[in-house]
Amino acid sequence: MGSVNFHDSKDPDSSRGYLSRHEELLQRLSHVPIGYHYLVIYSDLKKMRSVYTACIKKQIEEQPDSITLVFPFYDNTKAVREALNSEGINTTELEKSGALVIVDILKVVETQYFQVPEVERLGAFVKQIEEKNKDKRLFVIADMSVFCHLRKSKELLEYEKMLQNTKTENRKELCLYHERDLESTFSQTEAEELESYHRGKVVTV
């Protein structure tokens, strides 16, 4: 899959020249603007954790009134809390106040609560939270590898195509995929199609 080159000559950080490429990518992902929807391809669990801990930490620091929704798949929710706590994020307090929501994505997708197809249940869950918090911005990080696990690649592509035209003015999203799942689940044509639904916002970490 193609990846976006984030190197920006006007960026003050690049003039320092001390950040590794990975750190630079994390900085960029931590500053994804509202309304944007990024595809993040990770090669291993450590990289995945570095993405969500850096992005969530930045989000909570800079926009404490927002709501962060984390939907892990390969990490269980306890591991996510431990990773965030180790970065000084008080997950207990944040979850209690509703500013942080951590749910195993498989549970969301498999629940019968939303009377919609499996691939639409995550969207339905997020929409429900959005409607209850109309004055707040949402930051969604979801490990979409779950759909590879469920062998729902075709349905996922159809859903992503439908989402292209959905306005997300109060929301920004990171869709995470393990690179091995992408390679084994999607053909080259399908991978390019998936990338196109993220309007070229693809990052490989």
Add this chain to the structure above:
Amino acid sequence: MDGQNNFPVFISVVDDEEDLVYLFRDALSQIQNVRVFSFTDPRLALAHFQSNRNNYRCVITDYRMPVMTGIELLEKIKEINPEVKRILISAFDIGDEIFSSCQCVDLFLQKPVTMTNLVDSVHACTDYPKIK
């Protein structure tokens, strides 16, 4: 038993978390006459098993992994050599319906797993002496 012929038997550990798989490998290497192979990719674990099916004694695998779940891996392992012991480890709750439908897991261990518990479990599963 194979170990009594002094040819080491094989055990593999499969987990997409690299640090953990090496930790398990080092702990299991204490078992006498055993060669421990570690994999973060279940496809590679399966390929190695296929090539060495008669040398294997036990396969230990995580459940949720990219490309192939631990249960899918153990189902294929069982098809190739049903005599090999199959241990599933997971940090997630695995529904009874999954276990009852697969019939391919000899032992389930819930993470976090201590190294002592892991070694004891493999020992119990394989009747293998523990310490070198």
